[in-house]
Amino acid sequence: MHSLNCLALLFSGPFEPVNLLHDASEFGWKIDETITETTVFVVILFIMTVVWMLWSVFMNGPTHKAVFEDGADFKSWRWTALIAALIFIVVDGPLLVHSTEFMWGTFFDFKGAEAKPGAVRIEVNAHQWAWNARYAGPDGTFNTADDIVVLNDIVVPQGAPVIFQITSTDVIHSFKIPNLRMMVDAVPGTVTRMWFQAKETGVFEIVCSQHCGANHYKMRGTVTVLPKAEYDRWAQVTSVNATRAFDSKDMEAHWGWDWAEHSRIE
Ligand SMILES: [Cu+2]
Structure with missing residues (x-):
């Protein structure tokens, strides 16, 4: 090499x-x-x-006699x-x-990535034209009152695997973070996966890389990579706020799924 x-x-x-x-x-x-x-x-x-x-x-040249084959x-x-x-x-x-x-x-080593200490699991719901992201919160279970839900603004820790499970509610989108060298399609009815580990802090752009409609070009977000301690603080505060704001009757807000061991929802 x-x-x-x-x-x-x-x-x-x-x-x-x-x-x-x-x-x-x-x-x-x-x-x-x-x-x-x-x-x-x-x-x-x-x-x-x-x-x-x-x-x-x-x-x-001109003097060469051509041979047909x-x-x-x-x-x-x-x-x-x-x-x-x-x-x-x-x-x-x-x-x-x-x-x-x-x-x-x-x-493709999702098992290895998830087994590492400090690994963060995030569910992403793509729709025209934004990215919703859901973290399980302190209880470790998705779709409960302490879930952190963000729009277009994903925060992750530096130096730990971040595993995404991704779906779409309307058309096919593609979740791409060029600086983190990762991309996977968001397909309605299916959960796709990808993971990365950031080696440095910073703010990196998320783009949709499948043409998904009139406002496709607007479908961008950011991944903010924070030092581990700062991320933990952010997650704690945001989860407390989310728990306070939780409304069990707001059915539209409850789009999460049980973390899938494999890549498809049954
Ligand atoms: Cu899109």
């Missing part, structure tokens, strides 16, 4: 691919590295193709298969291995 990253330096900053926002997450480098690796391979293949084409142009003979098949196999082994093979390792080892 080291040589690949050195090559990437030629056309981007160290480990930060061109045009990507600053990476504020613990594991975002795995996404960036996959993008860098893909870009390096694409550039190498592009240069090889251009050199090959230029070579054909300059070596085959329909490409159906064994020799052509053999060359095609060989080049395809080479590209698969050299380019797709490592990409497949690395990305699979990153996905199953980190990004």
Whole structure:
């Protein structure tokens, strides 16, 4: 990987691919590295193709006698298969291995993330055109009086996994936090999941990345990453306020679900 990253330096900053926002997450480098690796391979293949084409142009001048080939003979098949196999082994093979390792080892490891101390669980309900988010509160159970419910303004602690379960009440949206290198679609009738761990504090933008209607462009929010102690204080105060404001008859406000062990609501 080291040589690949050195090559990437030629056309981007160290480990930060061109045009990507600053990476504020613990594991975002795995996404960036996959993008860098893909870009390096694409550039190498592009240069090889251009050199090959230029070579054909300059070596085959007016004096060269053209030979017709329909490409159906064994020799052509053999060359095609060989080049395809080479590209698969050299380019797709490592990409497949690395990305699979990153996905199953980190990004799909919800059990591991939830087991870590201080992990925060958040339910997100997307709708035209805003993000509602619900925290279970001190009792650890969703849809009770002490739940914290926020609109477009999610607060999380630094250095702990934050696990989201996401759904939508109307159309398909996509919950994306570019600085934290995470995105997942919000699909009506289904609960999708994603998690990240912020390595630094700050305010980062949430955007909807599926065109979801006339005001899609307005569907933005923020994730504020606070130091752990500050987050705990915020959660405590906000939950007390939420408990006071709780109205058991306001059915529209009770949209939460039991935290799902798997990704679908039955
Ligand atoms: Cu949307």
